[in-house]
Amino acid sequence: MTAGRAFVMGHPIAHSRSPMLHGYWLERYRIAGSYQPIDVAPEDLAGFFANFREAGWVGGNVTVPHKLAVIEYLDRIDEAAAALGAVNTIWWQDGALVGGNTDCTGFLGNLDELAPGWDRAGGRAVILGAGGAARAAAYGLRQRGLSVALCNRTAERAEDIARHFGGMSGHGMDALPGLLAEADLLVNTTSLGMLGKPPLEIDLAPLKPGAVVHDVVYVPLETGLLKAARARGHRTVDGLGMLLHQAVDGFRHWFGTTPEVTAELRALLIDDIRAKTPGA
Incomplete structure (x- = not known):
């Protein structure tokens, strides 16, 4: 070589x-x-x-x-x-x-490896956050043909990403329960739940059975979100594979x-x- x-x-x-x-x-x-x-x-x-x-x-x-x-x-x-x-x-x-x-190919490659079949036709995804990782996730999910909704504490930031890419919606966190009920994929792109950061506090009870839950955080490898999702029987995907695949x-x-x-x-x-x- x-x-x-x-x-x-x-x-x-x-x-x-x-x-x-x-x-x-x-x-x-x-x-x-x-x-x-x-x-x-x-x-x-x-x-x-x-x-x-x-x-x-x-x-x-x-x-x-x-x-x-x-x-x-x-x-x-x-x-x-x-x-x-x-x-x-x-x-x-x-x-x-x-x-x-x-970042987009890393995000998709990680899901493909750890949750094969996650991108079924007509699927709906919910992304938490509105930073760089949220943009990469939204861009990748749109490429795979999923319907995308972004939720962020500041709704305007989620709406900005939705307008930038088109064909998706932006919301405040108050809309999350209703969106979870229809979601086939939930993605956390915030730093909440990372070691040294506050936990991500959301109620997974409304989440559609069979949904895949992905957290881009990989320290710790199993975040509180993933632990709660696994306890409910959801397939979970940690964030380390995104680093590897990108x-x-x-x-x-x-x-x-x-x-x-x-x-x-x-x-x-x-x-x-x-x-x-x-x-x-």
């Missing part, structure tokens, strides 16, 4: 698990490449891209606070990045530096191999999460 240098950049970046993830794949497929974390402060972003080609980068991942700021340094962005207004993956294509967003396309672009999300890889990251976050 051709060697290549890839990165994940952000500010700060020490917390990223992407090097462990991509390092696993590099070793598994015996690719003589590298993937390293780089802390780039906002004021250093222009200098980083000024030397991008000379540094030999084949591409990389972008995290906060650069997901929007990097766009001006790219030759073009793909449809997903344009729709979501953020870039999380960069690669070379036909001599052009391209930016994409793989990395596949980047690795393919940089190193020419489409990697597999394996049980061994999932276990590797779970062990790391538990070792570094007591109580997770």
